[in-house]
Amino acid sequence: MENESTENRNQARIAIMELAHMISVPMSLNAVVRLNVADAIWQDPDTCPPRGHQGDPENLQRILRMLTSYGVFAEHVSKTPDSDTSERQYSLTEVGKTLVTDSEGLSYASYVLQHHQDELMRAWPLVHEAVVDPTLEPFVKVNGEPAYSYYGKRPEMNGLMVKAMSGASVPFMKAFLDVYDGFDGVTQ
Structure with a gap:
């Protein structure tokens, strides 16, 4: 050394x-x-x-x-x-x-909160165990079931997930559509 x-x-x-x-x-x-x-x-x-x-x-x-x-x-x-x-x-x-919350009630704030829920935070210290045993999912080990089924049974968590994904994806899509001209000339 x-x-x-x-x-x-x-x-x-x-x-x-x-x-x-x-x-x-x-x-x-x-x-x-x-x-x-x-x-x-x-x-x-x-x-x-x-x-x-x-x-x-x-x-x-x-x-x-x-x-x-x-x-x-x-x-x-x-x-x-x-x-x-x-x-x-x-x-x-x-x-x-x-x-900052926009006029549609969206921001990245929900994204921040969603990624730091207790259920997710408890799984992070077990990431090394997924390397030792790749069949192990840290979220499952600490919460008893996979994330999507866990969220599906908890409306408040599911709602936060939906708001987080909307808050992250809607601004990107608006920015994309502002510059994308591939739909020019398309009619119904």
Whole structure:
């Protein structure tokens, strides 16, 4: 193994630590979706953290700052009038805007929530077992049945899945149809 103090080894250690901590990103996304932060910023961009937000503003700031480092929000620091203190405010980036609910009630927020349901999260630690025994499905092992039958018996989960898939696919299809001219000249 190469010398432990080389720049490559130092970068490798930093990279593995970042990978090991990556769960903080999806869980923070999950938190801002549950707290409706993107919709609140969209509705009143001059106040973030949103006015009347219940909960600890310092913890929300930590989440927002972390997600800022991943391009979900943009942070703005300004001096408070008549004071030497500064105030942090956040705005939505293009990535953050995907979490805003549109006029049809769709966004990627449902997609985030769907991918972080407890039933799915409990299966992830067992992924290595699917390598050892390819007949094993981690979701089945922790939930007792395959995902689609499990969802089919739980209307709230099935509804979230439908909303998540609509929130992800409808914007893509609209964008596709805006530029696709293959239907030009087609009549009924």
